[in-house]
Amino acid sequence: MTDATRESESYYHLHLVSDSTGETLISVGRAAAAQYSSVRPIEHIYPLVRTHKQLDKAIQAIEECPGIVLYTLTDPELRNRLKTYCQTNSVPVLSVLAPVVRLFQAYIGGAPEPRVGGQHQLDGEYFRRIDAMNYTVMHDDGQHTDGLEGADVVLLGISRSSKTPTSIYLANRGIKTANIPLVPNIPVPPGLSDLKRPLVVGLVASAERVIEIRRNRLLGLNANQPNDAYIDRESVAEEISFSRRLCARHGWPVIDVTRRSIEETAAAIIGLLQEHRRRISESTGG
The missing domain is CATH 3.40.50 (Rossmann fold)
Structure with a gap:
């Protein structure tokens, strides 16, 4: 293995796409990344992604620096578009809240009412x-x-x-x-x-x-x-x-x-x- 190959394998790109502040993604991404001490993530954070134009910039960055994509997007069109792009281009992608929301739904019953930045309400x-x-x-x-x-x-x-x-x-x-x-x-x-x-x-x-x-x-x-x-x-x-x-x-x-x-x-x-x-x-x- 060449030195250049070793260097390229010492880091990876981690894309965090959120329609809110991105705090949830940052916490989850860093907690997972901490389990691998031999490589480090280069974070690309895209907060407040709420329009297709804003998503365009995130997708362009993912295309330029492929890596892992984590997202929390409430809008189904934006969510499906990002997911489709990643799957089409063999980019690993995951909605970090989806498994948790499904668990809540199975226990509580009824459909959730998605709210952008729901945890950041002025309550x-x-x-x-x-x-x-x-x-x-x-x-x-x-x-x-x-x-x-x-x-x-x-x-x-x-x-x-x-x-x-x-x-x-x-x-x-x-x-x-x-x-x-x-x-x-x-x-x-x-x-x-x-x-x-x-x-x-x-x-x-x-x-x-x-x-x-x-x-x-x-x-x-x-x-x-x-x-x-x-x-x-x-x-x-x-x-x-x-x-x-x-x-x-x-x-x-x-x-x-x-x-x-x-x-x-x-x-x-x-x-x-x-x-x-x-x-x-x-x-x-x-």
Whole structure:
């Protein structure tokens, strides 16, 4: 096998055609692609495809760079046209929602009522996410700690322990999240241990991981200081120990984010939040 052949087999084209934002396709496509570490997808994303002219551009791109085609198209004409083109030209194609919708239909009965971007309607759930995002931005990095009782989740952690990105991700799921930086010898906000409604969670990571992120942060700011305690291993290890001791003393759960993605960390927090809410409901007789 030549080097050129090996190189051509190290990637493939993945076409994602949607009449909405394409988020569903992106998530499904990336989840499937992650199962094959030896090759990588080159994504071609076509959102808001709702006319034949818009579909023309997608088909032209597929023709120029053949690969796998995933789609979510509500309009039957557009759907059938894309499917026919791919089948005629031996291009692998799949409607990612069709099998799921068929399962729902078999269980619920009756025909579905297709709606373009149905999951993105401006309903109560949408405005709940906006409200959560506003709250989270206002309560980032220890701001407005007098309003913590209004949070669903309060995240604690030392600098560069993924507090802010995790908070934003949770907010996008409609979960009001505040985050508070932990610094040794500096007291946490008064009343934190007395919170009743919010779930308080500590985020920690290995010293090596924290140092790596902090060093990259300093380099990005052109402020690298090799001897600074900010990236000194002994100092960082003490910060981590301090945060673990604090959480243990108050009975707050701790999540190690060293090898977790933001999505995995958020999923773990959501699981803890559900259990936390169940306990509150049982204790109040709700």
